[in-house]
Amino acid sequence: MHQRLTAIVLSLALFACSSIGPATVPHDRIDYASAIGESWKEQTLLNIVKLRYGDMPIFLEVAQVVAGYQLQSALTGNFTLGNFTSSLIDRLTATGGATAGSTYTDRPTVIYQPLTGVDFLKRLMTPIPPSSVLFMIQSGYSAELVLPIMLNSINGLTNASIRLKRPADPRFVRLVELMREGQIAGAIQIRIERSKEGAESSLVVFEPSKDPQLLTRGMEIKGILGLRPELRQFNVYFGGYSGKDNEIDMSTRSMLQIMLEFAATVQVPEADVAQGRATPGLAANTPAAITQNGPPLRIIVTDAQPQDAYVAAQYGGRWFSIADTDIQSKYTFAVIMLLFSIADTGVRGAAPVVTIPANQ
Secondary structure, three states: OHHHHHHHHHHHHHHHHOOOHHHHHHHHHHHHHHHHHHHHHHHHHHHHHHHHOOOOOOEEEEEEEEOOEEEEEEEEEEEEEEOOOOOOOOOOEEEEEEEEEEEEEEOOEEEEEEEOHHHHHHHHHOOOOHHHHHHHHHOOOOHHHHHHHHEEEEOOEEOOEOOOOEOOOHHHHHHHHHHHHHHHHOOEEEEEEEOOOOOEEEEEEEOOOOOHHHHHHHHHHHHHHOOOOOOOEEEEEEOOOOOOOOEEEEEEOOHHHHHHHHHOOOOOOHHHHHOOOOOOOOOOOOOHHHHOOOOOOOOEEEOOOOOOEEEEEEEOOEEEEEEOOOHHHHHHHHHHHHHHHHOOOOOOOOOOOEEEEOOO
C-alpha cells in the first residue's frame, strides 16, 4: 500500500512539472494563421464593397498576437500507519489518500494597429512601380491577369476601365495576348540592373530564338509598342508615353484605383443605386469591349449569409461574397491581396493601438 501511494504521488508531481508550451505550437500556429488570413480576406472584400457605396476604406492590421498559457496543479495527500485495535497489538493498519487537481488557462492577447495617416494614404494612392508589374509576370502570374489589373496604359495604349466606362485599345488587348504567349515560351525575360550610383532600372529582354513563330510574335510586340525592331532589350519607366522607340513607358494604377475598378463590378441592389446609396456600376447594357477585357471578379449580394462562400462580408444589412466554386474570381482576388503587400501600404499612423484580450 505504501509503495502504491508513493507511485501516485510521483506521477502527479511529474505531470505538474511538465511543459505545455511546445505542444501548443503545431495547432496554434495553423489556427492563428488561418484566422488572420480569413479576416484579411474579409477586410479586403469589405473595403471594395464600401467604395461602391461611397464609403471610406478602413484598414486594421493585426500587429501582434501574444498567446499566454497557464497550468496550475494542486496535490494533497495523507498517510497513516498505526494500531487501531488494542486487542491485536501485533497488527498494523495503513490508511491514506491523495487528491489532485489542475486548472488550464488560455489567455491570448491580440494587438490591432490602425493603418491611417498621410503616409498611408499616399502609399494607397501612389501608383505601383513598373518593376512590380514585371516581377509579377516573371514569377509566373499570367500576363493576361497582371497587365489588365495593374496598368492604365503602356506606350500610349490604354487599358479598359469599367469605372470610367472606357474600352481598351484593341492593340492593348492584342499586346496582352502576345505577352502571355511569350511568357509561356520563355521568349521574354525581365532583368534588373543596378548602376554605380545604386539606382535600379528594369529591362524587358527579348530572348533570341530560332523558332520563326516566336520571332514573329516578338516583332509584332515591338511593332505594337512602337519599338525599334533590331533592339533586344528595353528600359522600362513609369509615366506617360515619351514617344521614344528604345524604351517602354508604363502608367500603372495605385491600389486605390485597382479597388475602385473592381468596386464598379460589385453586384448591388438596383434600389440602392436608384436611392443614391451606391454609385452606378456595371450596367446590363455595358459594351462587351469593356466587360470582356481583363480578369473577372464576381462579387454577389444576398440578404442571408451564404453557406458556401470563399469569402463573405456584411455591409448595410446585406452579405457580399465570392462563391467558392468561382475559381477565376478567387484567383483574381488572391492577386489583389498580394498586390497590397507589393505596394507596401503597411504604413502605420499615430492612431492609438487597440488591445483586446480574448479570454477562454
